[in-house]
Each structure stands twice: as C-alpha cells, then as structure tokens.
Amino acid sequence: MGETTRRPDRRREIGRLGEDVAAEYIAGLGWTVLDRNWRTRYGELDLIAADGDTLVVVEVKTRASRTFDDPAAAVTPQKLRTMRRVTRQWLSEQDRFWPTIRFDIVSIRLDLADPDDLERATLAHHTGVVD
Template identity: 60%
Template sequence: MGENTVRRDRRGQVGRIGEDFAAEFIDSIGWKILDRNWRTRYGELDLIAADGGTLVIVEVKTRASHTYTDPVAAITPTKLRRMRLLARQWLAAQPDPAPWWEVVRFDAISVQLDVRDPEDRAAARLRHHRGLVE
C-alpha cells in the first residue's frame, strides 16, 4: 500500500469519525437528520437536518492535526456557494408534497480530534457554527 493510499484511508477515517460525532450532536439537541452524505456530480452535503421549521444544511469539517485553529477555517466562499447550489438540488429532488421550510440555514460543525487517537471522544472538541455567510 502506497503512502498516498494510507493518507487517503486516514483522511476518510477521520472524516467518518467527525461526521458521526456531528450527527450524534445534532441528535442530542433534538434536530431530525433528514439525509447524510447526499451526493450529486457537483458535490456532497454532509448532513441535512430539520430544526423545527428550519432546514439546516450542515458542513462537517474534521481535523486530526493542528493545521487550523478551528477546522471551519477550511470553508471557503466557493464551498459555501457550492453548498447553496447543492441545497437547491436536494430541495428539488424531494418528493411531492415536500415540506415547506420557513428558513434554510447553513451551519458548520467543526471537530478537532486528538492527533494520536482520533477515536478518543473525551479528547475531541466540537464547535457548532450557526448561520454561515459569505
């Protein structure tokens, strides 16, 4: 197995751990998860949730390094524009009658994992960023 494959496998593992933490957090605050890892050829939405009458599109950023002070710093204006496009596509793909959403909001959940033991929940730091704007 080459070095790039090992790096990709670790990145995938770290991402899955972070998304699981984020989904558990969303569940713990009473939101309903409507979809996870929804994909089109244009990209992927990590988590789509309902907070009452608000549809929340959640980008999960996970790191097991200290490259960023907060992993949310990796969300660029281009990424946010792509999230908006994908949200429109997700809404259009819903069966009739689709629920009517009072508000559509874009949030981020950043997860900083321990470098040595990414699965150590006690060492993980999770931050919820509500209402991302460009």
C-alpha cells in the first residue's frame, strides 16, 4: 500500500501562530503564563495568566483573512459561557486563591500575503469581556 501524506492543518497552524504572538505579548506585559491550551471535555482555555493577584483567562482569536474586521467579533456569548465553565474546572484543580478573575480577548490579524511573518501581525487586546 502507498504511503499517504497528510496535508498540514492550516487553520490549526494559524491558531498556533496567533497563540504564540499572544503569549509573547502577555509575557511582555510582565504577566506570567500559567497554562496554555488547557482542555477538558467541555472546552479549552487558550491562555491562563497571572497579572499580579489577578487571574486572567485569555481567549486568542487569530485570522489570516478578511472574515471579521476584528477577530474578537468571532467570540460568541456561548464561547464566553464555556470559558467561565472551563475556568471553574481549572480553578478547582489549583491550590492558589485568586481574589480577582478577568476574561480578556487577544485578537491577532496575520498578514494576508505572508501569515508566517509575525512581525507584520497586528494585535488588539480587549480586557474584561465577561462579568
């Protein structure tokens, strides 16, 4: 039998590139990245970070298309509910108490001509998107 070649999942690769940009941005803010791509059967948290005594759960939305003006527009109310639910699960496994928890969105637009050129990526940070 012939060997099959798998085509790279470009959508997944775009997402990974965006998460790398977001993690670097967050580290540049002086925050500590505690977890990346934390999964349960109910969903996934892209980035979990500490900003001092504030736990920040970050949804990363990346696009290399013109689908949305700002990729954050793709975060639905259902996604925000899922983030809260999965965050409760993550917290239940932690020893530390967080007096403040905030949900942010970091949206990344990659350059259409060369999505792999991260120097040309643009970023928008939306803070406190869930009460």
